[in-house]
Amino acid sequence: MFLRAQNCGRNCGSSFFINADLKRHLQTHTGEKPFTCPNCGKSFTRKESLENHIRIHIGEKPFTCLLCANSFIRKGHFKNHMRIHSGERPFTCHECGKSFTQATILKNHQHSHSGERPFSCGQCCKSFISEKHLKIHQKIHQKLFLCSFCGKMFSQLGYLKEHQKIHSGEKAHMCSVCGNSFSRAKYLKEHQKVHTGEKPYKCSHCDKSFSQSGNLKIHERVHTGEKPHRCPPCGRSFVTSSALLSHRRKCRQKLT
Known part of the structure; x- marks a missing residue:
């Protein structure tokens, strides 16, 4: 059976074989975040992301490194951490030969060769080479919470x-x-x-x-x-x- 990739349709170059993955990706463009944390009000596009976030509030870190005792909220973060000990860098750039511990880091690095900036801010149209840089930028547009004692401002109520x-x-x-x-x-x-x-x-x-x-x-x-x-x-x-x-x-x- 031949699976045909579906394009995002928002000029970001992304394509997906599974409808659910495409639907989740489209939420990054629409800004839809249906899963909300009852503790601090932060919202997420995926239920799994909310469940991982709630562990921050309860202090749960179920994935523990036996080599250095560091603990992690997410299994993916734990696996990435283990590569620090093993020295494994399985993701290699074919342009310059540099290797990376994570596929996302490699993908972001490759944008530096192509000049591509696929992550755009829906509020001011600025573009970025990685989703991480976009998220940092988007905090500028977020509602800020003001401390009535000292005037310091925070991007989240929990903070x-x-x-x-x-x-x-x-x-x-x-x-x-x-x-x-x-x-x-x-x-x-x-x-x-x-x-x-x-x-x-x-x-x-x-x-x-x-x-x-x-x-x-x-x-x-x-x-x-x-x-x-x-x-x-x-x-x-x-x-x-x-x-x-x-x-x-x-x-x-x-x-x-």
Whole structure:
């Protein structure tokens, strides 16, 4: 049996063999998003995308890497992550020979050779080489949620609610080991590594490992020589903001 591909018909070059796939794709042009999250109001074109999104709210990450203990909401993200460990790059560009871990990254890369920008914004007609870049751009047009305490704006209601916990002092996530509380589940999860001894963040320059990504970032500056925190009055630079703050007190005294 011969299957005939159906063109999108919206001048984007996409074609599909399955009607359901074509229907889902057309929603990217019409903007139709029938599946809405009851927690934050965000909407999706597919039911599966909504189910994956809801895992963010409940903190569920069912796909765990046995090599580094990183967990993932989606199976596809887990499979892509495993290629970091295996070094597998199965998707190769026939134009320049570069290889990639994901088919979508290869496809976006190929647009750089052709000059094609197939992803267009329906509100201002700007075009982009990848769907990711289009989605980032579309946030400009989204309704913004304003924090009444500090004036900061957010693209999603859920992000605003999380942010407002900083002002209210609400710390709903408590560590069962030491009783420390945190405003976000991810902060609690980072903290708990102190108790478990887990150090998943490994330095690419030496054998040191860290329980928190921020500590690894600071440590790597020892190898790179990066000192991003600069004192404007005297021009000295420092590895950490706390070191700069300590210096500024002394620097201020000298200047006065």
